Amino acid sequence: MVRILPKGKLARREALWFYFFIAPWIIGFLWFTGGPIVASFYLSFTKYNAANPPKWIGFTNYVRLVHDRIFYKSLKVSAYYTFLSVPLGITASLALALLLNQRVPFLGVYRTLYYLPSVITGVAVALLFQWLLNPSFGIVNYVISWLLGPKGVIPLGITGPKWFFDTKWVIPAYVLLSLWGLGGPMLIYLAGLQGVPTALYEAATIDGANAWHRFRHVTLPMISPVILFTFITGIIGSFQIFTQAYVISNGNGGPAYASMFYVLYLYLNAFRRYRFGYAAAQAWILFLVILGLTVLMLRLSRQVVYYEAPGEEEAI
Amino acid sequence: MAEETRRSTVAVASVVQTKPRLFQSKRFQERFTSVMATILATIGAMFILFPVAWMVSTSLKSEIEALKMPPVWIPAKPQWHNYRDALTFNPFGTYFKNTAFYAITVMIGEALSCSFIAYGFARLRAPGRNALFLLVLSTMMVPYQVTLIPQYILFSKLHWLNSYKPLIIPGWFGSAYLIFLLRQFYMTLPKEYDEAAIIDGATPLGIWFRIILPLSKPALGAVSIMSFMYHWNNYLGPLVYINDNSKFTVSLGLSMFRTPFGGTPWHWLMAASLAVVSPCVVVFFVAQRYFIQGIVISGVKG
Numbered sequence: 001m002v003r004i005l006p007k008g009k010l011a012r013r014e015a016l017w018f019y020f021f022i023a024p025w026i027i028g029f030l031w032f033t034g035g036p037i038v039a040s041f042y043l044s045f046t047k048y049n050a051a052n053p054p055k056w057i058g059f060t061n062y063v064r065l066v067h068d069r070i071f072y073k074s075l076k077v078s079a080y081y082t083f084l085s086v087p088l089g090i091t092a093s094l095a096l097a098l099l100l101n102q103r104v105p106f107l108g109v110y111r112t113l114y115y116l117p118s119v120i121t122g123v124a125v126a127l128l129f130q131w132l133l134n135p136s137f138g139i140v141n142y143v144i145s146w147l148l149g150p151k152g153v154i155p156l157g158i159t160g161p162k163w164f165f166d167t168k169w170v171i172p173a174y175v176l177l178s179l180w181g182l183g184g185p186m187l188i189y190l191a192g193l194q195g196v197p198t199a200l201y202e203a204a205t206i207d208g209a210n211a212w213h214r215f216r217h218v219t220l221p222m223i224s225p226v227i228l229f230t231f232i233t234g235i236i237g238s239f240q241i242f243t244q245a246y247v248i249s250n251g252n253g254g255p256a257y258a259s260m261f262y263v264l265y266l267y268l269n270a271f272r273r274y275r276f277g278y279a280a281a282q283a284w285i286l287f288l289v290i291l292g293l294t295v296l297m298l299r300l301s302r303q304v305v306y307y308e309a310p311g312e313e314e315a316i
Numbered sequence: 317m318a319e320e321t322r323r324s325t326v327a328v329a330s331v332v333q334t335k336p337r338l339f340q341s342k343r344f345q346e347r348f349t350s351v352m353a354t355i356l357a358t359i360g361a362m363f364i365l366f367p368v369a370w371m372v373s374t375s376l377k378s379e380i381e382a383l384k385m386p387p388v389w390i391p392a393k394p395q396w397h398n399y400r401d402a403l404t405f406n407p408f409g410t411y412f413k414n415t416a417f418y419a420i421t422v423m424i425g426e427a428l429s430c431s432f433i434a435y436g437f438a439r440l441r442a443p444g445r446n447a448l449f450l451l452v453l454s455t456m457m458v459p460y461q462v463t464l465i466p467q468y469i470l471f472s473k474l475h476w477l478n479s480y481k482p483l484i485i486p487g488w489f490g491s492a493y494l495i496f497l498l499r500q501f502y503m504t505l506p507k508e509y510d511e512a513a514i515i516d517g518a519t520p521l522g523i524w525f526r527i528i529l530p531l532s533k534p535a536l537g538a539v540s541i542m543s544f545m546y547h548w549n550n551y552l553g554p555l556v557y558i559n560d561n562s563k564f565t566v567s568l569g570l571s572m573f574r575t576p577f578g579g580t581p582w583h584w585l586m587a588a589s590l591a592v593v594s595p596c597v598v599v600f601f602v603a604q605r606y607f608i609q610g611i612v613i614s615g616v617k618g
């Protein structure tokens with residue numbers, strides 16, 4: 001039996017104040033998060049188009065999803081994108097943080113410059129990359145052919161791909177877009193690196209460790225909780241990519257569904273076709289996928305991630 | 317002092333005598349990595365800034381110049397009127413006003429409510445507090461799309477569609493990420509102030525308002541900026557809830573950009589995009605210290 005209120009008079013008063021302070025969150029949670037999660041679970045077993053009341057149809061939505069080829073495609077697209085963008089993003093931002101941690105002068109200026117793209121987000125960045133990676137007039141393909149083209153500086157005969165118009169290159173194009181925003185995780189790593197006690201490096205050096213050893217056996221274990229954090233938030237974020245895909249593909253996930261990201265297909269089912277029950281089933285599968293991946297990563301990471309004090313996990 | 321001079325003379329002498337030693341000396345290695353790191357960081361920064369520079373360049377070109385091959389970096393004559401043309405052909409004045417209203421309203425409410433809630437979690441003890449805090453954290457994992465459909469149905473029943481209410485009101489009940497961030501900050505504030513105030517007979521409400529709020533200005537600044545930027549750029553929310561062109565936000569206006577001529581007017585699109593992101597860029601440059609601090613608090617202690 002969990003007591004909501006403790007025994008003593010003072011403690012009870014404090015507990016009441018606690019509930020007073022967190023009341024807005026509790027109301028908001030019930031109204032905008034907890035309630036909707038339950039409602040969405042219920043809706044996933046119904047046929048509902050907002051005009052008529054929801055009609056219970058059991059597992060029909062889930063069965064239909066299993067046979068829906070676009071649904072499979074959207075899962076694959078999002079998984080592929082996540083598989084490319086998350087590890088690449090983490091490696092690149094960690095490398096950058098290590099670089100800036102090497103007594104670089106004007107650190108503040110570099111930090112600001114690298115973070116700048118994270119401020120330019122949403123529709124504007126989608127339009128910008130559409131323009132940069134434009135197959136005929138984009139600067140990126142121009143630079144590629146100037147450098148590696150048939151008459152280029154290094155004549156390898158390589159010309160730029162059609163990026164957002166090519167089924168093979170559309171996901172790498174989105175990965176490039178996501179890599180541009182590596183300043184956010186980089187800042188987190190930089191703070192993590194600066195928190196590693198210098199005594200550890202000194203001790204390792206005395207023991208004859210070279211730069212690689214110090215990175216592998218001091219830096220990496222010490223910042224492994226931060227890596228885990230960015231890994232989990234990265235996966236959650238990349239499964240939810242929507243704005244760029246909607247703007248760039250004009251809401252159709254083209255070419256040939258090659259950029260039909262999971263959430264884009266969900267949105268189209270809900271707000272273009274008004275298949276709310278079907279979309280709710282998709283949303284719940286997404287929820288379970290993310291939950292499963294997070295639990296899996298936390299489990300797998302137990303042997304790899306180093307926590308300084310045993311009780312730290314509870315302290316959050 | 318004399319000791320120091322003597323040692324450096326010895327160091328210089330040894331360098332002069334045995335040349336290869338120079339590359340092995342610790343000081344040289346440190347200098348060398350620092351210089352190499354600076355060079356690499358500069359190359360990286362050029363890659364990062366390249367798209368922004370191209371955006372600015374395109375926004376100042378004429379339509380023909382924007383599509384010129386090989387491309388030119390500096391427009392022959394900067395077309396400053398692109399900004400005026402792009403923003404007046406579409407009613408961006410209205411979009412800016414709408415977005416400012418929406419983003420600022422939700423920002424104020426969100427910052428205050430998150431501070432209020434975070435104070436409860438940071439300072440007041442009650443059974444079940446840690447479990448509730450874990451629940452707050454776990455809501456960060458719930459994809460927005462899972463709650464979107466029932467929320468949409470709820471708001472349509474309340475006749476809130478095509479208004480800013482569905483975008484503003486949920487924010488007033490706090491957001492998990494910002495609560496977490498402020499709570500981490502409040503844990504670092506010294507408890508002596510609270511204790512002194514309690515002896516003086518202050519209630520927790522008074523302590524929050526008179527002590528915690530003034531002390532946490534930097535953290536509140538970071539949270540407000542994050543909230544503002546998120547809502548300023550929010551796209552899915554306005555896309556789902558707003559229908560009338562007169563109620564569009566800047567991101568909706570940008571994605572449904574209309575042109576008087578055929579083809580994609582990249583010079584106009586880049587000008588409009590730059591105009592749309594400019595408030596965020598300005599806020600970032602003015603308040604970057606708070607902002608970076610906020611990101612760092614959330615990441616390292618996560």
